[in-house]
Amino acid sequence: MNVPIKPQSQTMIFRYGDEQITFERVKRPQATGKVLIKVHPDCRVIVSAPEGAESEAVLSAVKKRGRWIYEQLRDFRKQLEFTTPRQYISGESHYYLGKQYLLKVIEAPEQVQGVKLLRGKLDVSVKTKSAEKVKELLTDWYKARAKETFAKRLDAMLEQALWVEERPVLRILTMQTQWGSCSPNGRITLNPHLVKAPRECIDYVILHELCHIAEHNHSERFYRLMSQVMPKWEKTKERLDGMAFVIAN
Incomplete structure (x- = not known):
């Protein structure tokens, strides 16, 4: 599911x-x-x-x-x-862990190309200014942060998911229509765009998938289990739904 x-x-x-x-x-x-x-x-x-x-x-x-x-x-x-498609230029706003950061594109031919999170800004260094290159570097940065963040949050959520006997295999995959999924053999897949959402939203998606290890369908038992481990999950889900437009791309 x-x-x-x-x-x-x-x-x-x-x-x-x-x-x-x-x-x-x-x-x-x-x-x-x-x-x-x-x-x-x-x-x-x-x-x-x-x-x-x-x-x-x-x-x-x-x-x-x-x-x-x-x-x-x-x-x-x-x-x-007044909303325009992302142009990957300085001054744009990008999300990370629920907070907005200003994008600053730095043209530095001698520097290593990459992304740094500094003082409320996402600094992207490129050899020559190119929207495609800035997008590529940001995408790679988000995936790396997602891999690190999701692994930590999975470990934290496993402390509540007492029904899970072994740590599930975790995969990061960009998906058009899903934040996360759980395969029949218990492998959890998470969308790297989710790392742009607040931590509680990340925890909600992970717990949702961990609940599916115990109950594969959205049954009454599934929702009872979800409510036990995250009593106010519906409000968190609404928050994530409300952010989908700005973070799912």
Whole structure:
């Protein structure tokens, strides 16, 4: 099983005034009667509802928050107008362990090319300025940091996962749709982009995959186990979902 970057969903639609708003209905893992609505910075509207809730009831709950959803979308759309694709030039903002760092590209023909994290900045030294080279160096740096960080966090999380008898094999692999996955034989694969997220989000994904070693499906037992080792995991998951747009690339 895996932790998707975007949750599995059912697409639904409602109207607010003259606008047709699409939202994704996802299963709310813990069975409560509440419907949770989240508008993400990339303008995705995610509605978490109990699996047994009727579609009409979910639509009704969403329509009651129609004005709030509309206003959130309007504000995020304004922000997106000023968002440009990464150009890998000085002044850009890049994430690492949940914090933003300014990118500083240094042209230094005599220096060894590489990345250093110094005083709130990501300094990238290149022989000649090239967006492709800066991207390549940053990608390699993130992968190296991911390998080191994930290994440490896996060791820390294994202290809570008492059902795991042997340390799982850990693999780092860039994935388009998943933060992490667990194979049937217990090998854990993590997305290097996850190292851009806060430590608690990294811990959540690792614990999620460790729980799959005990329970391969998203059963009630799986969620009970998850809640035992990380009681507020749903809030952490929401935080990670909200960051997906800015860190998953």
